[in-house]
Amino acid sequence: MQVLTNKRVLLGVTGSIAAYKAADLVRRLREAGADVRVVMTRGATEFVTPMTFQALSGKPVHRHLLDAEAEAGMGHIELARWADVILVAPATADFLARLAQGRANDLLGAVCLAGSNVLLAVAPAMNSQMWSSPASQENVRLLGSRGVRILGPDEGEQACGEVGAGRLLAAEAMISRLAALFAPGSLSGKTVLVSAGPTREAIDPVRYLSNHSSGKMGFSIATAAREAGARVILVAGPVALATPDRVERIDVVSAMEMHDVILAHAQKADIFIATAAVADYRPAQVGDEKLKKDDSRLTLELVPTPDILAAVKIRFPCLFCVGFAAETQNLVNHAQQKLHKKNIDMVAANQVGPAAKATGGTFGSDDNALHLFWRGGELELEQASKDKLARRLIGIIAQRYAQHCAHYIHGDVIHESNQA
Ligand SMILES: Cc1cc2nc3c(=O)[nH]c(=O)nc-3n(C[C@H](O)[C@H](O)[C@H](O)COP(=O)(O)O)c2cc1C
Numbered sequence: 001m002q003v004l005t006n007k008r009v010l011l012g013v014t015g016s017i018a019a020y021k022a023a024d025l026v027r028r029l030r031e032a033g034a035d036v037r038v039v040m041t042r043g044a045t046e047f048v049t050p051m052t053f054q055a056l057s058g059k060p061v062h063r064h065l066l067d068a069e070a071e072a073g074m075g076h077i078e079l080a081r082w083a084d085v086i087l088v089a090p091a092t093a094d095f096l097a098r099l100a101q102g103r104a105n106d107l108l109g110a111v112c113l114a115g116s117n118v119l120l121a122v123a124p125a126m127n128s129q130m131w132s133s134p135a136s137q138e139n140v141r142l143l144g145s146r147g148v149r150i151l152g153p154d155e156g157e158q159a160c161g162e163v164g165a166g167r168l169l170a171a172e173a174m175i176s177r178l179a180a181l182f183a184p185g186s187l188s189g190k191t192v193l194v195s196a197g198p199t200r201e202a203i204d205p206v207r208y209l210s211n212h213s214s215g216k217m218g219f220s221i222a223t224a225a226r227e228a229g230a231r232v233i234l235v236a237g238p239v240a241l242a243t244p245d246r247v248e249r250i251d252v253v254s255a256m257e258m259h260d261v262i263l264a265h266a267q268k269a270d271i272f273i274a275t276a277a278v279a280d281y282r283p284a285q286v287g288d289e290k291l292k293k294d295d296s297r298l299t300l301e302l303v304p305t306p307d308i309l310a311a312v313k314i315r316f317p318c319l320f321c322v323g324f325a326a327e328t329q330n331l332v333n334h335a336q337q338k339l340h341k342k343n344i345d346m347v348a349a350n351q352v353g354p355a356a357k358a359t360g361g362t363f364g365s366d367d368n369a370l371h372l373f374w375r376g377g378e379l380e381l382e383q384a385s386k387d388k389l390a391r392r393l394i395g396i397i398a399q400r401y402a403q404h405c406a407h408y409i410h411g412d413v414i415h416e417s418n419q420a
Pocket of ligand 1: 013015
């Protein structure tokens, strides 16, 4: 399974006899879905050539700090910014000491300092006496206390012939530990389909019916799902928002277009999160020419647009579907009705209109509050920024999704539906 899909792993390789194992690690990280860049210390290049890592990662290998050309390309700050995680494997005793001291006298040390806000993991590899020395143990303890994740080492026979702790953690264990470092309830290897924004229903070539949805909540959810490791397909109505990093975006205008695009992509999705404020009605007739104003009244005949969420759930009953309910009144009742009527797995309800204005929430704002409902449970997520709220929501969706899968695997989904 691709447990590191979409993750950017900056692999630091230092001068241990285990450096050759890092070559296989690059291959396996890529197989696990990660995008890998390699930084080598000078010591590491004595053990394995940069060419090996370049061929395996498919990217130039970074080695020099004080090199104007390298800095003008992807310098140490850019490398740190690029990474979702910095993994130093193998990490020598000397590198651990430098890291503990905050030294920046080579590229890898400088990247680790510049990336002090990035997840940092080290996999020590050294002779067992070096590992158990008070200096190494003290350095590792200090690094651990600063939030650096220590992966391994393993015990066993060593290159020097000794037996004990100090072997580089095996690649398989390294990758699963790395995957576990990302958000608990991770969506690694899953495809999440998100709809966002309003739709526009044409009246004539220059006029349309729409609503105030800004798309911000959906875009924050797409970002949070991507951070949790998912491949994200974002189907967006007309909004003025930048595409989140590493999210596949498809722009649509009308409810009908959104319906067609979502149904075309739902088959490959594991989770569908419908945040779009899809117009419920569209004009029955769309004028070919601009309607001319005169003194008489104008009546527009409206016809219902397709119910996208209900259509998706009917066509793909196993797909975990989350609906959003923006309500001006009776929030709880309407949300629960939506959950049961559309037979979906979760509803995230938010207050809109005058009641929400008092708290500065919803349409166009950067903040929101949500009330989640599912069969047999509910949870209120307090007012917070849409980004923060989206991360919490994705964590809960991931948990509920895991239970949903367990039900399908054990075949007792009928039992759950009966309780509804
Ligand atoms: C043959 C050989 C093998 C080595 N293996 C290790 C090792 O496994 N772990 C370690 O901490 N140091 C090992 N060293 C020592 C490091 O290469 C040395 O401390 C070096 O300065 C580390 O540089 P770096 O951390 O910048 O890569 C080894 C040295 C030699 C000559």
